[in-house]
Amino acid sequence: xxxxxxxxxxxVILFALxxxxxxxxxHLLRRILAFNIxxxxxxxxxxxxxxxxxxxxxxxxxxxxxxxxxAVAATALALALARRLYVLTGKLELSQDDEA
Amino acid sequence: xxxxxxxxxxxxxxxxxxxxxxxxxxxxxxxxVAQLWLAFALAAEIVGSGAAMHAVGGWGAxxxxxxxxxxxxxxxLLLTQCIALPLAVYAHAYFKRDDPARNYFWPLVxxxxxxxxxxxxSADLFNIYVTLELLGLAAVGLVAAGGGAQQIxxxxxxxxxxxxxxxxxxxxxxxxxxxxxTVSTVTLVSLIGADxxxxxxxxxxxxxxxxxxxxALFPFHFWLPPAHGGAPAPVSALLSAVVVxxxxxxxxxxxxxxxxxxxxxxxxxxxxPALLGTLAVFWGSYQAIRAERLKMLIxxxxxxxxxxxxxxxxxxxSAGALQAGIMQVFAHGLAKAAMxxxxxxxxxxxxxxxxxxxxxxxxxxxxxxxxxxLAGITLMGLPPSxxxxxxxxxxxxxxxxxxxxxxxxxxxxxxxxxVYVFSVLxxxxxxxxxxxxxxxxxxxxxxxxxxxxxxxxxxxxxxxELMQLVGVT
Numbered sequence: 001x002x003x004x005x006x007x008x009x010x011x012v013i014l015f016a017l018x019x020x021x022x023x024x025x026x027h028l029l030r031r032i033l034a035f036n037i038x039x040x041x042x043x044x045x046x047x048x049x050x051x052x053x054x055x056x057x058x059x060x061x062x063x064x065x066x067x068x069x070x071a072v073a074a075t076a077l078a079l080a081l082a083r084r085l086y087v088l089t090g091k092l093e094l095s096q097d098d099e100a
Numbered sequence: 101x102x103x104x105x106x107x108x109x110x111x112x113x114x115x116x117x118x119x120x121x122x123x124x125x126x127x128x129x130x131x132x133v134a135q136l137w138l139a140f141a142l143a144a145e146i147v148g149s150g151a152a153m154h155a156v157g158g159w160g161a162x163x164x165x166x167x168x169x170x171x172x173x174x175x176x177l178l179l180t181q182c183i184a185l186p187l188a189v190y191a192h193a194y195f196k197r198d199d200p201a202r203n204y205f206w207p208l209v210x211x212x213x214x215x216x217x218x219x220x221x222s223a224d225l226f227n228i229y230v231t232l233e234l235l236g237l238a239a240v241g242l243v244a245a246g247g248g249a250q251q252i253x254x255x256x257x258x259x260x261x262x263x264x265x266x267x268x269x270x271x272x273x274x275x276x277x278x279x280x281x282t283v284s285t286v287t288l289v290s291l292i293g294a295d296x297x298x299x300x301x302x303x304x305x306x307x308x309x310x311x312x313x314x315x316a317l318f319p320f321h322f323w324l325p326p327a328h329g330g331a332p333a334p335v336s337a338l339l340s341a342v343v344v345x346x347x348x349x350x351x352x353x354x355x356x357x358x359x360x361x362x363x364x365x366x367x368x369x370x371x372x373p374a375l376l377g378t379l380a381v382f383w384g385s386y387q388a389i390r391a392e393r394l395k396m397l398i399x400x401x402x403x404x405x406x407x408x409x410x411x412x413x414x415x416x417x418s419a420g421a422l423q424a425g426i427m428q429v430f431a432h433g434l435a436k437a438a439m440x441x442x443x444x445x446x447x448x449x450x451x452x453x454x455x456x457x458x459x460x461x462x463x464x465x466x467x468x469x470x471x472x473x474l475a476g477i478t479l480m481g482l483p484p485s486x487x488x489x490x491x492x493x494x495x496x497x498x499x500x501x502x503x504x505x506x507x508x509x510x511x512x513x514x515x516x517x518x519v520y521v522f523s524v525l526x527x528x529x530x531x532x533x534x535x536x537x538x539x540x541x542x543x544x545x546x547x548x549x550x551x552x553x554x555x556x557x558x559x560x561x562x563x564x565e566l567m568q569l570v571g572v573t
Contacts, residue, residue, distance in 0.1 A: 008278070011274075012271075015267070015271055018267075019264060019267070019268075022260055022263070022264055023260075023264070028256065031260060035260070035263050035264075035267075038263075038264070038267050039267065041271075042267060042270045042271045042274055045271060045274040045275065045278070046270075046273075046274040046277065046278075048278075049274060049275065049277070049278025049279075050277055050278055050281070052281075057281070059277075060274075060277060063226050063277075066226075066230060067229075067270065070230065070233045073233075073237060074233065074237060074259070074263055077237055077240060077241070077259065078256070078259055078260075078263075081240075081244055081252055081255055081256050081259065082256065084244075084247075084252050085249065085252045085253060085256065088248075088249040088252065089249050094253050094256060094257060095253065
């Protein structure tokens with residue numbers, strides 16, 4: 001197994017862990033962290049798969065940089081919303097009833 | 101021309117942001133008028149001379165990013181600007197001076213529209229991911245703008261759904277790049293053949309599933325009713341009418357573009373979206389019939405109407421299915437924008453959120469109720485509305501290919517839509533209780549909803565031009 005394939009496999013595992021976290025966890029901070037793990041997994045796949053003959057491809061690296069910017073913005077928005085929800089309700093989880 | 105459709109909303113959104121909270125209405129409306137003109141000009145150009153292409157900054161694919169406008173994207177651009185302009189006028193009259201939702205409404209709408217327009221024009225899978233996120237974050241901001249605990253919770257639920265959706269999409273893009281070394285949709289069409297490796301199948305599955313989550317197709321619809329039902333009326337209208345259609349457009353684009361050779365090989369795969377669409381039509385209509393709050397009823401009706409869009413996938417092999425799908429996108433977009441706008445006016449005037457609280461509005465707010473009824477005609481699919489045209493085509497195609505099930509679903513769905521539309525109308529025509537108060541509302545609110553509803557009905561008479569535009573490649 002080449003290093004690139006190893007990176008990609010770890011990335012897929014991280015992605016799966018992250019998705020499970022976002023969907024199954026209750027606590028909002030944990031869910032936000034899980035989203036970040038999911039994103040990092042994707043970035044590993046992007047960089048890992050695109051290595052050819054041991055030479056890194058610069059295009060996916062530029063994509064990952066853009067992806068990190070997007071992930072930071074999304075995390076900031078999620079944190080701001082979670083904080084606001086905590087101020088309003090005193091809870092850091094979403095209530096179960098769907099008719100919110 | 102294409103570049104300005106993306107730059108203009110970015111410009112007026114930034115301007116509105118710098119002017120400070122709750123300002124920026126006039127730059128926004130001026131910008132939207134210009135965008136509408138640009139969208140019409142682009143559509144006219146495309147009908148005349150075929151698909152147009154623009155390499156951003158003079159750098160073409162594979163290194164740079166290409167913008168491509170064909171008939172499908174020009175039609176979606178046209179729909180977006182046609183809905184956004186009346187809704188902007190509506191929103192200006194809707195928000196009270198001290199409404200917190202008004203503070204950042206204009207910048208967020210601008211960024212939302214820039215994301216939408218860029219999405220429709222992109223021909224690069226990664227660039228599409230960026231526009232998806234821009235769109236998603238702006239939409240979440242708009243849902244949360246009211247600032248109430250319920251709205252924040254709905255926004256968070258929406259945010260997690262949209263992030264998982266675009267995460268799955270991005271993983272798909274990563275696998276595609278790893279296999280072929282390019283993300284240009286134009287190049288990929290010729291690269292992906294029927295003998296593509298399993299990795300490409302997984303990538304396609306991930307991308308389509310992620311986008312289905314963002315389109316709120318049953319059973320991924322759980323985030324839509326609280327988000328669309330809880331947001332302020334102009335926001336609900338914009339989200340239900342165009343934002344969910346953007347990810348549907350992408351599924352369609354991938355399905356008939358890069359993944360076309362895969363979907364031809366696996367003939368059973370085409371039934372998967374159609375099955376979910378069928379369930380969406382029934383489940384969404386059932387929930388809409390049961391809903392007690394007016395805006396929840398309309399939000400569940402969106403879940404049902406989105407289901408029709410996915411019924412076209414088994415029929416895509418024959419000419420006209422794409423046109424039927426886009427006609428349904430137009431019909432539902434215009435009608436749902438009108439319906440949410442009318443509902444916002446009704447709720448504002450009566451102070452009641454429940455369907456049961458609407459008694460007597462037929463007398464007091466006839467224009468608004470007429471708009472609601474006209475939009476209902478389109479959702480039910482009665483002639484001469486655009487909804488009728490879309491459903492007629494869908495049934496005709498289904499029958500010519502002996503897919504009786506699809507024709508049956510379309511017909512039953514129309515009947516179910518009639519049930520929930522008439523449950524609202526019936527309540528509105530009851531006599532008002534003696535103690536009910538109806539506050540007068542601005543005429544702008546009443547007439548913008550009416551214009552949108554009338555457009556959704558009258559489009560049925562001009563359907564040929566639209567279908568001609570969609571056919572341009």
